[in-house]
Amino acid sequence: xxxxxxxxxxxxxxxxxxxxxxxxxxxxxxAHQVPVRAxxxxxxxxxxxxxxxxxxxxVDVALVADQMKIFDTLNSAESAxxxxxxxxxxxxxxxxxxRDIGFIDAAKKGQITxxxxxILGPTIASLDEITExxxxxxxxxxxxxxxxxxxxxxxxxxxxxxxxxxxQIKDAVELVIPKLNEMASEQVxxxxxPYLTFIANKKQSGEPASYSxxxxxxxxxxxxxxxxxxxxxxxxxxxxxxxxxxxxxxxQARG
Amino acid sequence: xxxxxxxxxxxxxxxxxxxxxxxxxxxxxxxxxxxxxxxPRPQVGKTFVARLLIDFLRLKGTDPVVFDLNPSGxxxxxxxxxxxxxxxxxxxxxxxxxxxxxxxxDAIAKVVDLSHTSFERFFTIAQEIAFFKEAVGRSIExxxxxxxxPHSVAIxxxxxxxxxxxxGITIPVFNDGTLKxxxxxxxxxxxxxxxxxxxxxxxxxxxxxxxxxxxSSFADVHERxxxxxxxxxxxxxxxxxxxxxxxxxxxxLRLLLEKLRASLPGLRL
Numbered sequence: 001x002x003x004x005x006x007x008x009x010x011x012x013x014x015x016x017x018x019x020x021x022x023x024x025x026x027x028x029x030x031a032h033q034v035p036v037r038a039x040x041x042x043x044x045x046x047x048x049x050x051x052x053x054x055x056x057x058x059v060d061v062a063l064v065a066d067q068m069k070i071f072d073t074l075n076s077a078e079s080a081x082x083x084x085x086x087x088x089x090x091x092x093x094x095x096x097x098x099r100d101i102g103f104i105d106a107a108k109k110g111q112i113t114x115x116x117x118x119i120l121g122p123t124i125a126s127l128d129e130i131t132e133x134x135x136x137x138x139x140x141x142x143x144x145x146x147x148x149x150x151x152x153x154x155x156x157x158x159x160x161x162x163x164x165x166x167x168q169i170k171d172a173v174e175l176v177i178p179k180l181n182e183m184a185s186e187q188v189x190x191x192x193x194p195y196l197t198f199i200a201n202k203k204q205s206g207e208p209a210s211y212s213x214x215x216x217x218x219x220x221x222x223x224x225x226x227x228x229x230x231x232x233x234x235x236x237x238x239x240x241x242x243x244x245x246x247x248x249x250x251x252q253a254r255g
Numbered sequence: 256x257x258x259x260x261x262x263x264x265x266x267x268x269x270x271x272x273x274x275x276x277x278x279x280x281x282x283x284x285x286x287x288x289x290x291x292x293x294x295p296r297p298q299v300g301k302t303f304v305a306r307l308l309i310d311f312l313r314l315k316g317t318d319p320v321v322f323d324l325n326p327s328g329x330x331x332x333x334x335x336x337x338x339x340x341x342x343x344x345x346x347x348x349x350x351x352x353x354x355x356x357x358x359x360x361d362a363i364a365k366v367v368d369l370s371h372t373s374f375e376r377f378f379t380i381a382q383e384i385a386f387f388k389e390a391v392g393r394s395i396e397x398x399x400x401x402x403x404x405p406h407s408v409a410i411x412x413x414x415x416x417x418x419x420x421x422x423g424i425t426i427p428v429f430n431d432g433t434l435k436x437x438x439x440x441x442x443x444x445x446x447x448x449x450x451x452x453x454x455x456x457x458x459x460x461x462x463x464x465x466x467x468x469x470x471s472s473f474a475d476v477h478e479r480x481x482x483x484x485x486x487x488x489x490x491x492x493x494x495x496x497x498x499x500x501x502x503x504x505x506x507x508l509r510l511l512l513e514k515l516r517a518s519l520p521g522l523r524l
Contacts, residue, residue, distance in 0.1 A: 031266075181347060183347045183348070184347075196266075199266060212351045212355050213354060213355050213358045213384070213389065214347065214350050214351045214354045214355055214384055215347075215351065216384075217354075217383065217384020217385055217386065217389070218347075218383065218384060220266045220384075220385065221383045221384065221385075223266060224266055
């Protein structure tokens, strides 16, 4: 049986494109027939929910009731993947809460696949975020995402400084999200639909739309490049990994 | 990113409504063609070929949609101010104005006069937004009329275009007015029957100057002898125009025949 997978998309800083990355991930799983559900922690009105209303529920991760809603249903939910779009500033508190409820340990034992997409901002503060995050990660798959969608110019990281932060997290992998043309980005925002729906020239209701062919072309090209990054890290293989047998789990638990 | 190729089928399949809403069924539609007159070299006669083609298309009774990508001087807009629209690839709004219009399957022919400076940019954008594939998906026929030139830049660009243009057809045009007898058939090979080169014989400089000066339409010359020039020259002009239009007519027939062959694979045509 495939074990449940939880993906956290977050950053402590706002405006770095967390929801954009979450949207591309939802489109990616949908296109690859991987059942997925999403939680948007931007309560009360989530941005992710606006684009993916059928997959997304808005929650407050600080509330125990909402934590139960997410984590107590991991095994019973029809979705193989649970994606949590963490609001700015809540990344570290969320990871702390996960540790406190024993989630990180469950991931360590191989009962759950746990991946973190840490969206980096352009400042040195992002490197400090890595340090803070590392303390909670356990055996999570950790992806540092450089998101150029907001025309971000990343500082030139000094190699030694960069390495010193980077190596704090075992098997950390860097991902690059290329820039999408501003007008194309703006039109998808206005349309309030998933990227795939925009490319298919449809409204949220499924009715035909009349989006610009040029803009749809740019979005398709960009999304293809973003998904190429997800292919590079074998994302579908990561999230549909099988649960260990009882014997293996026991050995892992002892270890 | 080379890996992005892997997702093309998924992302293309997502394009379920390429034509937008309310399109009539394919059987009811008339045929739409897009002609792109191109060469990465200047002064090869692209605008002249575009003008001839437009006049040929106008003979059928419907004005084509024309985009002029020449930044300045001797541009199509000077000859056809009411018909040709100036286009610009430098910013996205202008790209939308042009490509969103070109891709409409409305049975109206489209002509793009591509300047040598816009050549690379145009085909890069077209490839990025999958313009040619989308056009074919909508049963629109994209045709690149590549005006031949002996320079290696043109020869290499032609070979490159033939290999990278998925969905469109690239046809060499030998314009004897600029080639002046040079034979370039080997340098511009073609593999498809519909891509047989077009030959435009040289128009005497006097007549060419006359046509440029008067801003007359070749379509008018085709119909009746032009006034104001000696009768001998008028006959020569009309004969040349008819010969040239015949090249375009034969091109249309070759394209049509290729379509028929594709739709009736068992039939020998």
